[in-house]
Amino acid sequence: MVEYGVMAMYDIHCHILPGIDDGPEKMEESLAMARMAVADGIRAIVATPHAARVVEKGGKDALEQRISTFNQELQTQAIELKVLMGVEHLLSMELLQEAQRGAAIGLNGSRYLLLEIDFLQYPAYTDDALFQLQLLGFVPILAHPERQANIQKRPELLAGLVARGVLSQVTGGSVLGYFGKEAQRSVEHLLRNNLVHLLASDGHTSSQNRPPVMMEAVAAVERLVGEDAAHCMAVANPSAVIAGATVTLPESRPARRRFFPRLGR
Numbered sequence: 001m002v003e004y005g006v007m008a009m010y011d012i013h014c015h016i017l018p019g020i021d022d023g024p025e026k027m028e029e030s031l032a033m034a035r036m037a038v039a040d041g042i043r044a045i046v047a048t049p050h051a052a053r054v055v056e057k058g059g060k061d062a063l064e065q066r067i068s069t070f071n072q073e074l075q076t077q078a079i080e081l082k083v084l085m086g087v088e089h090l091l092s093m094e095l096l097q098e099a100q101r102g103a104a105i106g107l108n109g110s111r112y113l114l115l116e117i118d119f120l121q122y123p124a125y126t127d128d129a130l131f132q133l134q135l136l137g138f139v140p141i142l143a144h145p146e147r148q149a150n151i152q153k154r155p156e157l158l159a160g161l162v163a164r165g166v167l168s169q170v171t172g173g174s175v176l177g178y179f180g181k182e183a184q185r186s187v188e189h190l191l192r193n194n195l196v197h198l199l200a201s202d203g204h205t206s207s208q209n210r211p212p213v214m215m216e217a218v219a220a221v222e223r224l225v226g227e228d229a230a231h232c233m234a235v236a237n238p239s240a241v242i243a244g245a246t247v248t249l250p251e252s253r254p255a256r257r258r259f260f261p262r263l264g265r
């Protein structure tokens with residue numbers, strides 16, 4: 001197994017900022033999450049509060065200020081973690097208008113836009129809206145497709161998007177079964193069929209429920225699709241996103257199963 005503790009992981013989807021969305025309410029809880037992430041081998045987190053809450057709470061400038069304050073607190077507490085700016089957008093026609101007027105916020109200022117779609121509905125405009133965002137120069141990253149009901153039933157929906165350059169980010173907790181059997185089955189299928197570019201925590205709390213960690217999930221991904229693909233999803237691609245560089249689609253190459261003949265009884 002790759003030593004992820006030495007080779008830093010990067011989490012591009014985490015609700016770590018205090019008092020802004022359905023992540024932690026207080027600074028203490030955010031700091032507890034930061035300590036967990038560092039202990040897990042994560043060196044940088046893109047803070048991705050929900051876009052609607054960002055707008056309600058002062059917009060981009062206020063978000064920048066919150067991130068700066070949080071990084072100062074991390075330094076004060078000697079927690080070796082860098083927090084970068086991002087947002088989790090909800091894919092909608094309004095988002096398209098925001099993107100057109102330059103108000104959409106990419107991950108760490110890049111052209112990568114983290115997007116979620118409704119968990120139950122797959123609106124008719126989905127594919128077109130993603131395409132329009134691409135025409136504007138953005139690279140959409142679809143957050144947790146394995147938790148979306150329509151993609152669970154019809155993974156070819158995601159395959160079509162990936163073929164057109166949309167990136168997909170699965171959540172570590174789904175691989176470990178924290179979001180139920182359907183999400184787990186779905187993520188395994190997507191991984192085995194080369195439909196996943198990125199793994200992230202989508203952390204919300206320091207509790208076991210939605211922790212800001214990745215290592216255990218990376219190990220599970222490694223067992224499913226091999227070491228190279230796991231490394232690509234947890235290390236190489238997230239760091240490329242943060243740097244605004246090109247992301248690759250890792251290929252599933254699970255370790256060949258060894259056949260041990262049964263010994264006679």
Ligand SMILES: [Fe+2]
Nearest residue numbers: 013015088202
């Ligand atoms: Fe999220």
